[in-house]
Structure formats: structure tokens, C-alpha cells
Amino acid sequence: MKKFILLSIISLGLAANAGAVELSGGELHGFISQGYLNSSHNNFLSHDSKEGSFEYMEMGINFNRWLTPNLTAGFQLFAKDLGKAENQEVKLDWAILNYRWEPWLNAKAGRLKLKTGLYNDTRDIDMVRPWALLPQSCYLEYFRDASLSLDGGAFYGNLPAGKIGDLSYEVYLGTKDINTDRDGTMTRFIEDNTTFVNEDINKYDFDSVWGLNLEWQTPVEGLIIGASHTKTDLRVSATFQEDTFGGPPMVNVNQGFDPATGTTTITTTVTTMAVNAGDLLKTRYTEFDEQYYYIRYIRGNLELSGECWHQRNEQDITTWSTGDIVATTETTVIPAAGPPTTSTAVNVLANSWANIMVQKREALGYYVAAAYRFSHWFQLAGYYSVAFPDKDDKSGIDQEKAGNNDYEAWLKDYCITLRFDVGTNWTFKLENHFMDGVAYLNRAINGDLEQHWNLFVAKATYMF
Amino acid sequence: MFYKKKTGVWLVWAVGAALVFLTGVLQPDIAQAEVAVIANPSVPISKISSDDLKKIFTGKMVVWEGGQSIKPATLNDGSVHEEFVKNYTGKTTDQFKTYWRRMIFTGQGIQPRSFSSSRDLIEYVSETPGAIGYVSPSDISADLKKLNVSGKE
Numbered sequence: 001m002k003k004f005i006l007l008s009i010i011s012l013g014l015a016a017n018a019g020a021v022e023l024s025g026g027e028l029h030g031f032i033s034q035g036y037l038n039s040s041h042n043n044f045l046s047h048d049s050k051e052g053s054f055e056y057m058e059m060g061i062n063f064n065r066w067l068t069p070n071l072t073a074g075f076q077l078f079a080k081d082l083g084k085a086e087n088q089e090v091k092l093d094w095a096i097l098n099y100r101w102e103p104w105l106n107a108k109a110g111r112l113k114l115k116t117g118l119y120n121d122t123r124d125i126d127m128v129r130p131w132a133l134l135p136q137s138c139y140l141e142y143f144r145d146a147s148l149s150l151d152g153g154a155f156y157g158n159l160p161a162g163k164i165g166d167l168s169y170e171v172y173l174g175t176k177d178i179n180t181d182r183d184g185t186m187t188r189f190i191e192d193n194t195t196f197v198n199e200d201i202n203k204y205d206f207d208s209v210w211g212l213n214l215e216w217q218t219p220v221e222g223l224i225i226g227a228s229h230t231k232t233d234l235r236v237s238a239t240f241q242e243d244t245f246g247g248p249p250m251v252n253v254n255q256g257f258d259p260a261t262g263t264t265t266i267t268t269t270v271t272t273m274a275v276n277a278g279d280l281l282k283t284r285y286t287e288f289d290e291q292y293y294y295i296r297y298i299r300g301n302l303e304l305s306g307e308c309w310h311q312r313n314e315q316d317i318t319t320w321s322t323g324d325i326v327a328t329t330e331t332t333v334i335p336a337a338g339p340p341t342t343s344t345a346v347n348v349l350a351n352s353w354a355n356i357m358v359q360k361r362e363a364l365g366y367y368v369a370a371a372y373r374f375s376h377w378f379q380l381a382g383y384y385s386v387a388f389p390d391k392d393d394k395s396g397i398d399q400e401k402a403g404n405n406d407y408e409a410w411l412k413d414y415c416i417t418l419r420f421d422v423g424t425n426w427t428f429k430l431e432n433h434f435m436d437g438v439a440y441l442n443r444a445i446n447g448d449l450e451q452h453w454n455l456f457v458a459k460a461t462y463m464f
Numbered sequence: 465m466f467y468k469k470k471t472g473v474w475l476v477w478a479v480g481a482a483l484v485f486l487t488g489v490l491q492p493d494i495a496q497a498e499v500a501v502i503a504n505p506s507v508p509i510s511k512i513s514s515d516d517l518k519k520i521f522t523g524k525m526v527v528w529e530g531g532q533s534i535k536p537a538t539l540n541d542g543s544v545h546e547e548f549v550k551n552y553t554g555k556t557t558d559q560f561k562t563y564w565r566r567m568i569f570t571g572q573g574i575q576p577r578s579f580s581s582s583r584d585l586i587e588y589v590s591e592t593p594g595a596i597g598y599v600s601p602s603d604i605s606a607d608l609k610k611l612n613v614s615g616k617e
Contacts, residue, residue, distance in 0.1 A: 020568075020575070027575070029568050064574050069533040070526065074571050096571040103524045113570045125569045128562050158524055160515075221554060301556060373558055424540075424561075463565070 021464065026065025026074070031463035033058045033126045038457075041450035042441055045141055046083030049455070056459075057081045058124050060093060072098045078124065082141065083445070085185040093124075094149060102157070109153040115170050115213045116228035117292035117307055120147055130303070130371040130381030131417045132429040132459040137365030137387035138292065138309035140440055142189040146232075150174040150209050168215040175206040176232075192444035199238045199281060207233035222298040232288040238281040250357050262336030267329060271356055274323030287314040301373040308366040310391075317357040325349040325356070364391035367413075379419040387411040389439050407451040410437040425464055431457040497543035499551070500601040501611045502586065506532065506593040514615040517552040520596060522563065523573035528594060536576035537585050537597035544582070548598045552613075 021028040035056035037049040046053035057080060064074030078093035080086045098108040113121035122128045123139055139147075152174015159167045180201050182188045187201050211230035218225060252269045290311040297304045319325070327347045334340040369383035388394050388410055396406025417431040433455040441449060501512065508530055519525035520536050528534055539545040541557065549560045567573035579585040582599040586608065589595040596611070604610060 027568075031569065060569065062569065062571065064568070064571065066533065066574065069531055072574060076569070076571060094571045098571070100526045103519050121570045122566055125565065128566045128569070158519075298555075298559065301558075373556075376558060421558075 023063065024065065026063055028061065028063050029464060030061035031059065031125070031127065031461060033459055033461040035132060035457060035459040037455065039453060039455045041453040042435075042438060043445045044441060044455055047445040048083075053083065055081050055083050056457075057088070058126065059088075060124065062094075070100050072096075072100075074098075080124065082185055085183060085188045087183050089183055104157040104159050105155065106157050107153065107155050111149055111151050112154055112172060112174070113149050114147065114172065114211070114230070115156075116147070116211065116230055116290075117309065118226070118294050118296060118305060120228075120292075123148065126429070126459055126461045127427045127463055130369070130379055130419055131383065131415060132431045132457045133415070133433065133455075135307070135365075135367035135369070135383050135385035135415070136411060136413060136440065137367050137385040138307050140365075140387070142185055142440065142442070145178045145184055145186040146176065150176050152209070163219060165219045166217040168213075168217070170213045171211070173208065173210045176204070176209055178204045180204060189442060192442050200241045201236060201238045203235075203237040205235040205237070207235070209233075220297075224296050226292075226294045228292040228294075230290050232285065234285040234288055236283040236285075238283075239277075240275045240279045240281065241277060264334040266332045266334070268332075269327055269329045271325065271327045271354075273319065273321060273325045273354075273356060275319065276322045279322055280320040282318050282320075284316045284318070285313055286316050287312060289313075303371045304369070306366070306368040309364070311363040313361055315357070315359045315361075316355070317359065318353055318355050320353050321349070322351055325352075325354045327354075361389075362391045364388045377421050379421075380417070381419060382414075382416040385411075385413040385415065387413075387437075387439055405438075405449070405451070407437045408439060408449070411439040411441075412436040425462055427459075427461040427463075429457070429459045429461075431459075433457070497547040498601050499544055499548045499598050500604055501596065501598050501613055502589050502604065503597075503609050503611050504535075504589055504591075504593055504595040505609050507596060507609065507611075508532070509611065510609075511612045511614060512596075514552055514613055517613065518554070521549075521553055521576060523567055523575075532594045535592050535595040537588050537592075537595055538576045538578045539582065539585060539598070540578050540580045544598065544600050 034054065036052065036054055037044070037046050037056050038052040039049040041050070043049045046055050048055075058078070059080070060076050060078040062074060062076035064072055067073050073096070075095035076093040077090055079088045079090045081088050092111060094111050094113050096108050096110040096112060098106070100106045115121045117138060119129060119134055119139055123134055123144060126132060133141075150172060152172060154170055154172035156170035157168070159169065161167050178184060178186060180187055180203060182191065191199055191201060209230065209232045211228065213226065213228040215224055215226035250271045250273075252271070254267045256265045256267075257263070258265070290309065292307060292309050294307040295305065325348070327349070329345045329347070330342060331345070332340055332342045365385070365387040367383050367385035369381070371379055371381035373379040390398065390409065393399060393409050396409035399408045400406050412435070414434040415431060417429055420428040422428065435453045435455060437451060438449040501517065503509075508528055516525060520534055521538070526534055546557050549555055549557050553560055555563060564573075564575040568575055577588060579588065582603045585597045586599060586603065589597045590608065
């Protein structure tokens with residue numbers, strides 16, 4: 001029903017072929033984008049992109065009005081489709097009370113779009129960027145749910161800095177609301193690619209999310225330099241859906257040295273875990289932060305930009321298992337003099353909480369992009385984007401050690417886009433991605449993954 | 465099968481090189497129209513800085529001194545619009561349009577009222593307290609309030 005209402009209102013705007021629709025002293029705007037994905041060899045974003053998929057669309061409608069000379073109130077309803085995820089479920093995208101006091105100090109509260117990097121707050125708005133698909137190195141579609149917005153408040157403004165330009169800032173604090181069912185893009189991706197089989201996520205608990213975006217409008221006309229930092233405290237709760245062996249054996253190696261005795265102690269613990277349906281899995285992100293660094297230069301019709309994204313996370317994973325958790329610990333003591341001794345202890349746990357893994361991971365991505373507008377109706381654009389899910393394994397050595405292909409360690413994307421703007425309401429894009437690597441591809445919708453592949457994207461957008 | 469890695473790499477680099485070249489040789493024809501800034505008689509100033517014009521038309525300044533709402537008005541297109549947007553916001557008209565789309569669809573602002581003719585814009589500015597807009601100097605009648613702009617050659 002909600003989807004029907006949303007589509008009806010957008011259709012009215014389409015029929016009117018107009019700009020904003022004025023309503024009750026405010027403005028109504030909307031958009032609808034329909035895309036097409038066609039990939040060679042590997043499915044990406046959609047489970048059937050190799051056959052060609054139209055399950056790639058977004059639509060939204062918003063209303064915004066002045067309540068007082070300084071205060072606006074507005075909201076946007078939004079729905080999208082991406083392969084088997086989202087399925088056009090209508091959601092509250094943003095709802096904001098925005099108080100503008102002075103250009104250098106303003107405040108807003110509600111569900112806010114997060115201004116991190118150049119494009120995070122507009123990642124669903126196709127017509128405000130040159131390409132259809134944002135560089136996946138910095139704006140991975142699968143992580144959209146976690147990055148897009150927060151429920152809370154923010155202060156923002158623009159500080160004049162004289163001859164050295166202006167400094168814009170935005171500081172925000174709040175929490176997040178992420179869809180835990182399999183319609184959620186991120187939930188589906190995590191469940192399909194988790195270390196543990198049959199994991200069913202049932203809760204994301206954000207203790208807090210805070211961050212800062214700084215943007216320097218330099219004295220060089222058209223040149224901006226910016227940085228964003230976001231810190232998240234997150235706990236994820238899941239249950240195992242079936243009786244199963246919970247993933248591969250986990251190996252922990254610790255080494256200690258006692259300078260007083262000159263003794264070295266090496267402890268190797270191998271943990272295997274059997275779980276039953278309903279057993280719990282809790283992941284506490286003790287560290288979860290991400291940064292964007294970006295630069296953009298606009299001169300006339302030329303736009304050059306580059307961004308770097310870095311994410312660091314440390315996960316502390318515990319489980320409540322009614323099956324057996326078997327921890328076999330081998331301890332080797334190497335004294336200063338004399339032969340080493342080795343002892344083995346086996347610890348079997350059941351019906352108990354157990355810490356099963358502490359995992360640290362740093363992801364890195366960056367891109368450089370260029371766009372040139374030849375006329376009001378035609379723009380040519382392209383970018384080169386590189387993503388490394390593990391920044392310490394750029395060459396894929398660790399992937400090979402784990403029995404995978406080295407090219408699972410990266411995703412390199414050469415993209416070229418033709419953009420056509422027809423009138424003031426329509427945008428069409430034709431785009432090709434020449435891909436090298438398969439990092440971040442969903443294993444659940446792919447068989448054998450090919451290193452070199454191709455993705456064609458077409459997208460049409462109407463907005464009013 | 466139709467992926468050719470080297471072709472893709474060279475294609476991207478060729479496009480990049482062409483763009484850099486085109487920046488130098490294909491500068492767009494910018495109309496050299498003259499622009500006059502007009503305001504409703506209720507607006508409590510007779511002179512405005514180019515910095516404030518930029519803040520007003522990019523939604524960063526929303527009230528006049530004294531607390532009255534600023535009601536900016538723009539033209540949809542034409543040489544006067546191009547000249548104003550270029551001179552006072554530092555953007556092309558396409559960039560200006562994109563800027564406001566970003567603001568609208570992320571809930572950061574309500575765009576200025578836009579008009580397809582100078583006559584409609586003048587009528588709006590004349591009748592709306594706090595309104596400010598721009599037209600060609602030749603369109604200004606004696607009873608319109610014109611603001612002097614400082615800080616921009």
C-alpha cells in the first residue's frame with residue numbers, strides 16, 4: 001500500500017512534468033530511478049546480473065517546509081530494489097528538524113543523512129553524480145545500511161577563514177537503525193558471507209555513533225579538501241538456524257617471554273565448535289571506525305575528484321553453545337637451558353558462553369575520477385577505483401594461504417560513463433565497468449569466481 | 465568473454481587525457497550579461513556583499529538582520545541566470561542545479577523559488593516581503609528596489 005502511494009505521488013509529478021509541487025506552504029519533490037545490470041562471469045549486486053537484471057531501482061518522495069524564519073521540518077520516504085534485497089519496502093529515509101541560527105552555527109535533529117566523504121549522504125540520489133554506480137571502493141553498496149544515516153543530532157556550519165578560504169564542519173551523535181531481516185542489503189550480505197554457517201542476525205545494537213566532517217574550501221577557486229571520521233559502538237546478535245558444526249577450527253597462538261628466567265612460552269589453542277539450532281552468537285565491535293579523505297577540483301565544466309576510505313574494526317565474538325566447544329591447548333615451554341617441554345590440555349565446554357574469536361581487520365579503498373560536461377545535455381565521466389577488504393593483504397598472499405585465489409583480495413574497477421540530461425527532469429546513464437578481482441562479491445550468488453569480468457549498467461532517472 | 469583488460473585501461477586513460485585537453489580548448493561560451501540585484505522594499509538593506517549573496521542563494525543564510533525571512537528567487541535559465549550563478553555562487557548553472565538537488569533530497573534545504581521570466585520574478589520580489597532576486601538592468605523599473613553589490617568586480 002505504502003509503495004502504491006509513493007508510486008502514485010511520483011506519477012503525479014511525472015504527469016505534471018514540473019519542478020517542485022507546492023503543498024501546504026511547503027515543497028514536494030520526488031524521484032524514481034530504474035537501472036539495469038548486466039555482468040559477465042560473476043553476479044554482482046543482483047543474484048542474476050549475469051543474465052541481465054532490472055532489480056535495481058530507487059524511488060523517493062520528500063516534503064519540506066519552513067515552520068519559522070529559522071526552522072524547517074521535512075521528511076523523505078524511500079524504497080529501493082537491489083537483487084533479492086530491499087524489495088521496494090518503503091522506509092523513512094530522513095526526517096529532520098533543521099534550525100539555522102547563523103551561517104557558522106546550525107543544528108538539526110531527527111533521522112539525518114550522514115555527511116561522510118563526497119557522496120555518502122547522496123548515495124541513493126542518482127542525478128547528483130556523474131556515474132550510476134558509485135566507486136565501490138569507498139561506497140560499497142552492501143554496506144549502505146550501516147553508512148547512510150543516523151538517528152540523533154548534529155551541529156554544522158561554515159566558518160570563514162579569511163584569505164585561506166572557508167571551513168565547513170558537521171559533528172553528529174546518535175544511533176542507527178538497520179534492517180535485520182534478509183530484505184536488508186547488509187544483513188543479507190553478512191549472513192551469506194559470514195565465517196559461521198547458518199547465522200541469522202536478529203539484532204544490531206548501536207550504543208553510539210559519533211563523527212565529524214571537515215571540509216576546507218581553499219582559496220583556489222573550485223578546490224575543496226575534506227576529511228570525515230566516524231566512530232561506532234556496535235553489538236550484533238545472531239542465532240544459528242540449524243544444528244551444525246560452527247565453522248572451521250579457530251587457531252589462536254600466543255607467545256610470551258619471561259626475562260627473569262629466560263623462558264619462552266608458546267601457547268596454541270585450537271577451538272572447534274558444534275552448535276545447535278537456537279544457539280547464540282554475539283559479536284561485539286570493540287573498535288569500529290572509518291575515515292574518508294577527499295579532494296575535488298571543479299573548473300568550468302571539468303570536475304576532478306579523489307577519495308580514500310579506511311575502515312578499522314576489531315570484533316570480539318562469543319557464543320552460547322549447547323553443543324560441545326572443544327578447546328585443545330598445546331603449551332610449549334622453552335627454557336633458557338635444556339630441552340623444550342610440551343603439554344596438551346583439552347577443555348570441553350557445553351551450555352556455556354565461550355569467547356571464540358578476536359578478529360582485527362582494516363579495509364582500504366580509493367578512487368580517482370574525472371568528468372567533463374560538454375553541454376547541458378551530455379557529460380562524459382570515468383573513474384579508477386581500488387578496494388582491499390584487508391589492507392595488509394593487498395597481493396592476496398593470505399588468501400592463497402587460506403586456499404582461495406589471490407584475486408579475492410582486491411576489486412579494481414575502470415569505469416566509463418555517458419550521461420544524458422533531457423530537459424530538467426530526466427537523466428539517462430550508460431556505463432561500463434572493467435573489473436579485475438572479486439573482493440566483496442557475494443559468494444552465495446556466485447559459483448566459481450572469474451578474476452577479469454565486466455559490468456554494464458544503464459539507468460534512467462526522473463525527478464521533480 | 466568481451467572483457468579486454470588492456471582496452472579498458474587505455475580507454476580510461478585516453479578519456480582522462482582528452483578531458484584535460486578539452487579544458488583548455490573548449491571553454492564554454494559564457495554570456496556576458498549584466499545583472500542587477502533587486503529586493504522587496506521590506507528588505508532592511510540597500511547594499512549587499514557578494515559573500516552574502518552566495519550564502520543566500522546556496523541556502524546558508526536564511527534571515528535578514530532583524531529576523532525577517534529571506535526569500536530568494538532565481539530565473540530558470542538564460543544569460544542573466546548564467547552570469548549571476550557564475551559570478552555569485554562560483555558554479556555553472558548545471559552545478560548550481562545539482563547543488564540544490566543535493567540539498568533537497570538530503571533534507572538540507574528548500575530551494576529558491578524559480579521563474580521562467582523576469583516579469584514573473586519581478587512580480588514575486590515586489591509582492592513578497594524579504595524577497596531578493598536578479599534581473600537584467602534593462603528590466604528594472606523606477607519603483608523597484610535595487611541593491612548595490614560590493615566585493616565583486
